[in-house]
Amino acid sequence: MTYDPDVKYQKSHEWARKDGTLFTIGISDYAQDSLGDVVFVELPEKGKVVQKGEAFGVVESVKAASDVYAPLSGTIVEVNSKLKEDPALVNREPFGAGWFVKIQASNPTEYEELLSATEYEAFVKGL
Amino acid sequence: MGTNTQRFRTVEPFIWELSAQGRVGASVPEADVPEYPLPGEVPLRTDLPLPEVSELEVVRHFTRLSRLNYSVDTHMYPLGSCTMKYNPKVNDTAASLPGFSEAHPLLPEDLCQGSLELLYQLQTALERLSGFAAVSLQPAAGAHGELTGVLMIRAYHLDRGDTKRTRILIPDSAHGTNPASVSMAGFTAEQIPSDKRGNVDLTILRERCDETVAGLMITNPNTLGLFEENIEEVTAIVHQAGGLVYGDGANFNALLGYLKPADVGIDVMHFNLHKTFSTPHGGGGPGAGPVGVTARLEPYLPGPIVRAAGREAEQLEGWEAGLITQKRQGPQRNARDSRYTLFYPEKSIGRVKAFYGNFGVLVRAFAYILQMGSNGLRAVAEHAVLNANYLKHLIGKRYRIPYDRPCMHEFVVTGDVAPGIHTMDVAKRLLDYGFHPPTVYFPLIVKEALMIESTETESRQTLEAFAEALLQIAEEAASSPDLLHEAPHYTPVGRLDEVRAARDPILNRRQTEKLEGTR
Numbered sequence: 001m002t003y004d005p006d007v008k009y010q011k012s013h014e015w016a017r018k019d020g021t022l023f024t025i026g027i028s029d030y031a032q033d034s035l036g037d038v039v040f041v042e043l044p045e046k047g048k049v050v051q052k053g054e055a056f057g058v059v060e061s062v063k064a065a066s067d068v069y070a071p072l073s074g075t076i077v078e079v080n081s082k083l084k085e086d087p088a089l090v091n092r093e094p095f096g097a098g099w100f101v102k103i104q105a106s107n108p109t110e111y112e113e114l115l116s117a118t119e120y121e122a123f124v125k126g127l
Numbered sequence: 128m129g130t131n132t133q134r135f136r137t138v139e140p141f142i143w144e145l146s147a148q149g150r151v152g153a154s155v156p157e158a159d160v161p162e163y164p165l166p167g168e169v170p171l172r173t174d175l176p177l178p179e180v181s182e183l184e185v186v187r188h189f190t191r192l193s194r195l196n197y198s199v200d201t202h203m204y205p206l207g208s209c210t211m212k213y214n215p216k217v218n219d220t221a222a223s224l225p226g227f228s229e230a231h232p233l234l235p236e237d238l239c240q241g242s243l244e245l246l247y248q249l250q251t252a253l254e255r256l257s258g259f260a261a262v263s264l265q266p267a268a269g270a271h272g273e274l275t276g277v278l279m280i281r282a283y284h285l286d287r288g289d290t291k292r293t294r295i296l297i298p299d300s301a302h303g304t305n306p307a308s309v310s311m312a313g314f315t316a317e318q319i320p321s322d323k324r325g326n327v328d329l330t331i332l333r334e335r336c337d338e339t340v341a342g343l344m345i346t347n348p349n350t351l352g353l354f355e356e357n358i359e360e361v362t363a364i365v366h367q368a369g370g371l372v373y374g375d376g377a378n379f380n381a382l383l384g385y386l387k388p389a390d391v392g393i394d395v396m397h398f399n400l401h402k403t404f405s406t407p408h409g410g411g412g413p414g415a416g417p418v419g420v421t422a423r424l425e426p427y428l429p430g431p432i433v434r435a436a437g438r439e440a441e442q443l444e445g446w447e448a449g450l451i452t453q454k455r456q457g458p459q460r461n462a463r464d465s466r467y468t469l470f471y472p473e474k475s476i477g478r479v480k481a482f483y484g485n486f487g488v489l490v491r492a493f494a495y496i497l498q499m500g501s502n503g504l505r506a507v508a509e510h511a512v513l514n515a516n517y518l519k520h521l522i523g524k525r526y527r528i529p530y531d532r533p534c535m536h537e538f539v540v541t542g543d544v545a546p547g548i549h550t551m552d553v554a555k556r557l558l559d560y561g562f563h564p565p566t567v568y569f570p571l572i573v574k575e576a577l578m579i580e581s582t583e584t585e586s587r588q589t590l591e592a593f594a595e596a597l598l599q600i601a602e603e604a605a606s607s608p609d610l611l612h613e614a615p616h617y618t619p620v621g622r623l624d625e626v627r628a629a630r631d632p633i634l635n636r637r638q639t640e641k642l643e644g645t646r
Binding site for chain 2: 034037039040062063064087088
C-alpha cells in the first residue's frame with residue numbers, strides 16, 4: 001500500500017495534488033485496492049462547479065459502485081478522458097495516470113484542511 | 128477466457144451453432160390478402176442473423192440449458208437480503224384458477240367481484256400485519272414500492288407548501304436501492320453512519336435533522352441482519368424535525384406477527400411479496416411491492432385501490448382467527464352482501480403501474496397468507512430468526528462476525544478466513560459443494576462481507592450441511608488455498624472473468640466471432 005507524500009487526502013479516500021490554484025484529484029491506493037478491479041468511471045462535464053464534499057463522479061468495480069467526492073470547491077477544468085477507455089488505470093497508477101479531474105479551486109485554503117499522507121495512513125490503519 | 132467458452136460448448140453449443148439454412152420452427156400459411164409495400168420511411172432490416180432451427184431443436188436446447196439452472200426447487204439458496212424461501216406450489220394452483228387467470232383486466236367491476244374481493248382482502252391482511260391505515264397493491268417490485276413511497280413523501284410536503292425539504296437521510300446499513308429511489312424522486316440522498324452495535328448513530332442523526340429533511344429511509348432489520356434497537360427514538364427524531372420515515376420492508380419476514388411497523392413510527396413501507404410472502408423471485412418473477420401508509424399519507428396513494436361496502440368486516444374475521452376453517456363454519460355468504468369498487472385517492476400521486484399491479488403474484492401471496500394464517504406467519508418469523516441464529520452459531524466457529532449480537536433473519540460474516548483468501552474465493556468454492564453462495568461484498572460497511580439468509584423453509588439437516596461445507600472450506604483455505612483461488616472446479620464453467628465481462632462485454636454473435644479470432 002502506498003501513500004504518496006506529495007498529495008493531501010480526505011477521509012472519503014480522494015487525494016488532491018496542488019499546482020498553484022489548480023488541483024489534480026484522484027482516489028488513493030487504499031481506495032482502489034478496496035474496490036478491486038475498476039470497470040467503469042463516470043466523470044462530470046468540464047465546467048461543472050462543485051462544492052467541497054459534493055459527489056462529482058462514480059467509480060465502479062465488480063464489487064461496488066462508489067461516489068467520488070470533491071476535496072475542494074471550484075470548477076472542473078479538465079477530466080481524464082483516458083479512464084473511459086482504460087478504467088484499470090485507476091488500479092495501476094492511482095496517484096499518476098489514474099487521476100480523475102482537475103479543479104480550479106475557488107477557495108484554495110481548503111487544501112490546508114486536508115490530511116497529510118502520515119495522517120491519512122494512520123486513519124486508514126484505524127479502519 | 129477462451130477456455131471457459133470452449134468448456135461450456137462441450138456442455139451445450141450456442142443456438143447459432145445448431146442453425147441450418149432454411150430450417151424453420153413454424154410454417155407460416157400462404158398470404159390470402161393482397162400485399163402492400165411498407166411506407167418508405169419504415170426501416171426494414173433484411174440481414175437479421177437469426178438462428179434457423181426447428182421447434183424440437185429449440186425445445187431440446189433450452190430444456191438442456193434449464194437443467195443447468197440452480198433454483199430453490201433444487202437447492203438451498205442462502206442469498207442474504209433476498210429471502211429465497213420456498214414458493215409453495217399451492218400458490219400456483221390458486222393463481223391458475225380460471226376465474227383469476229382468465230379475468231380480463233378491462234372487465235367491468237360487476238363481472239370481476241371475486242378478483243376485487245381478493246385484492247381487497249389482501250390489502251386488509253397487509254394492513255393488519257403492518258398496522259398501516261391503507262395499502263396500494265400497485266407497485267411491481269420492491270424498488271418500485273420505494274420510489275412510490277418517496278414520491279408520496281414528496282407530495283405530502285409539497286401539498287403543505289413545505290418546499291424546502293430536499294434531503295432524505297439513509298443509514299449506511301440500508302438496502303442499496305434506497306439512495307437510487309431517493310435520487311429518482313428528485314431528492315438528495317445523505318448517508319448516516321452506524322454506531323459500534325450496528326444501530327443508527329443517534330448523535331449524527333440529530334445533527335443532520337432540520338427543516339430541510341424530507342425524511343429518513345430505514346431498513347429494519349438492517350442489512351447486517353440486526354434489529355434497530357432505538358427504532359422509536361430514530362423515528363421520533365425525524366418526526367420532530369418535520370420529516371417522515373420510510374421503512375424498507377424487504378426484511379419484514381423477520382417481524383411477521385411480532386412488530387407492526389406503524390407502531391414504531393414508520394409512516395410508509397413497501398412489502399416484498401416475492402420475499403416475505405413466498406411468491407416467485409429472481410428469474411421466476413415478476414415481483415410485487417405493495418405500499419402501506421399511515422392515515423396522513425393515505426390521500427396520496429396510487430390507485431386504483433379496492434373498497435368494500437357491506438359485510439366486509441365480518442368476512443375478514445376468519446383471516447385472523449383460524450382462516451378458512453372458520454370461514455366454512457360461518458353463515459353462507461351471499462355475493463350480493465358486499466360490493467367491491469375501484470377507488471382513486473383524491474390527491475393520488477397517480478398510477479404507477481397499468482391495471483391492478485401484478486395480479487397473478489397478488490393471488491399467490493394471498494393464497495400463502497390464507498394458508499399460513501396469522502399464527503403461521505408469526506411462526507415464519509420465529510423460524511427464520513431461529514434458523515439464522517443457529518447457522519450463525521455453527522459458522523461463527525471459523526468465520527469472523529463483525530457485529531456479534533443476536534441476529535434476526537440473516538447475518539453477516541467475513542470471508543477472509545485465511546491469509547490471501549477473499550470472500551469471492553469462499554463463494555466460488557461453495558459452488559463445488561452444491562450450494563448457492565450467499566450475497567457477497569454487501570453491506571458495504573463490512574469488508575469481505577458474506578451475507579447469509581437461511582429462511583424458515585430450510586430444515587436443520589440442510590442448515591448443518593451448509594455450515595459443514597463452509598467449515599470445510601475454511602480448512603481448505605488454510606491447507607490448500609489454491610483449491611479456493613481456482614474454484615469452482617465441478618461446474619459447467621470455471622471462474623468467470625467478471626472484470627473483463629464488465630470492461631469489454633461480448634453481447635452478440637458477431638462479437639463472439641471477433642473473440643474467437645483473437646483467441
